[in-house]
Amino acid sequence: MEKIMIIDMPNHVGETVKIGAWLANKRSSGKIAFLQLRDGSGFVQGVVVKSEVDEDIFATAKAMPQETSMYVIGEVTKDERSSFGYELQVKGIEVIQEAVDYPITPKEHGVEFLMDNRHLWLRSRKQHAIMKVRNEIIRSTYEFFNDQGFVKVDPPILTGSAPEGTSELFHTKYFDEDAYLSQSGQLYMEAAAMALGKVFSFGPTFRAEKSKTRRHLIEFWMIEPEMAFTEHEESLKVQEEYVSYIVQSVLKNCKLELERLERDTSKLENIKAPFPRITYDEAIEFLHEKGFDDIQWGDDFGSPHETAIAESYDKPVFIVNYPIGIKPFYMQPHPERDDVVLCADLIAPEGYGEIIGGSERIYDYNLMKQRIEEHGLDEKAYAWYLDLSRQGAVPHSGFGLGLERTVAWISGAEHVRESIPFPRLLNRLYP
Secondary structure: OOEOOHHHHHHHOOOEEEEEEEEEEEEEOOOEEEEEEEOOOOEEEEEEEHHHOOHHHHHHHHHOOOOOEEEEEEEEEEOOOOOOOEEEEEEEEEEEEOOOOOOOOOOOOOHHHHHHOHHHHOOOHHHHHHHHHHHHHHHHHHHHHHHOOOEEOOOOOEEOOOOOOOOOOOEEEEOOEEEEEOOOOHHHHHHHHHHHOEEEEEEEEEOOOOOOOOOOOOEEEEEEEEEEOOOHHHHHHHHHHHHHHHHHHHHHHOHHHHHHOOOOHHHHHOOOOOOOEEEHHHHHHHHHHOOOOOOOOOOOOOHHHHHHHHOOOOOOEEEEOOEHHHOOOOEOEOOOOOOEEOEEEEEEOOOOEEEEEEEEEOOOHHHHHHHHHHOOOOOOOOHHHHHHHHOOOOOEEEEEEEHHHHHHHHHOOOOHHHHOOOOOEOOEOOO
C-alpha cells in the first residue's frame, strides 16, 4: 500500500493508505476514538471504530498519550464537516514511540512557558499555520523576483563596517581584526547591482537594539533588492507590486492556515497596488491634528505615530521624503529640497508598523564622500563602497523588507516572536 502525506489525501479518496503521524489530540466514547493526527503537511482526523478493528488496536488508540508517533493505516473518505474536507477511517496503528509527559497540553499556557518550550510549541496548530504562511511568503518572494528578472545574490554576514553607520552591532573578532554581524546586506547588494543589474538577497540580519516591543527581534530575515538605472518612483512601484504579490499568494495558497488563524481575509483581499502615499511633512501635520503634540518636524516616528497614520488607510501606506538628518548617509537628496531625501517607509495596516524601508541611493562621488565625512564614518572602511560612485556610477534604488513583521501582519500574529521558528529576543537565547 502507498505511504502518503496528509496533504495528498484528496488524491486518494476511497483508497487504503499509510501515513506517518503524531497524535496532536484525541477524544473517545465507548465505541469510537477520534484521533487528531498531524504529519507536518497538515492535520486530519482519524476515526477508530471499535467494532471494525482488532481489540488491541482500539485499546492502543484510546491509551496513546499526546504526541505519540506512529504509522496509521486507513481508508481516505470525504468529510464535509471538517475544514480539510477529508478524514481517515483507521484500520491499523503501529506505534513508533510513546511521548512521555508532553508539556504543552490543550489548556492555556503562559508566554514564557511556551517560549521555553518553543521547540515543541512549533507543533501546535497556530504555530504550524504561521510557519506555513512564512514559507509561502518566501516561496512567492523568489517567484516574484525571478519572474521580474532579478538575480539572487548572497551578501556576507560578517562585515568590517556598519551599512547604516549605527553602533547597534554585534561585535566579534575576525582573527586579528574587528568584525560585526551584518545588520543589512545593502551596500554589497549595490555592488552586485552594478554587475548584474537587478539583484535581491534573502538572509539573516542582526541588530543589537535593546528593544522589547512586539515589533522587534534581535535576529531577523531581510529581503533586500537593489536595481541599477532605477529612480525612486520606479522603486516604489516595484515595492507595492511585490507586497501585493505575496499577499495574494498567501490568500490563494494558505486558505486553511488563514482559517486556522482566524484571520480576517477581507482585509488582505484589498491589498493590491497602487498604495497611497503621503509626505513626511503631511504625516507631521496629520499627527498634530490627531493630538500628537510630542512629535516635531525632524523627529522619527514611533509605533503610536505609525499606527495612527496607518489607521487612516485600508492598504499599506508610503511615507516619503524624510528629513536628511534622521536617515542613513547613502540616501539621495531630494532634487528640489536640501532638507529631505528620496526615501520611503511602507507602513502596514492594523498596527504592524514599518515593513519596508527604501530609497534612491547617492551615486555622485563627491557627495558620497561628503556624507561619509559628515556621519563621522571611517573612510578606509567604506573605501570599496565609495569606489562604486566613480566606476561607472548610475542612478540606482533599493529597499529592504523585514520578513518577520510581514509574516506577523499577513498571519495576524500578535507578536513578531511567533513569526520566526526560534526567536532571538533581548533576554532570550534559548532554545
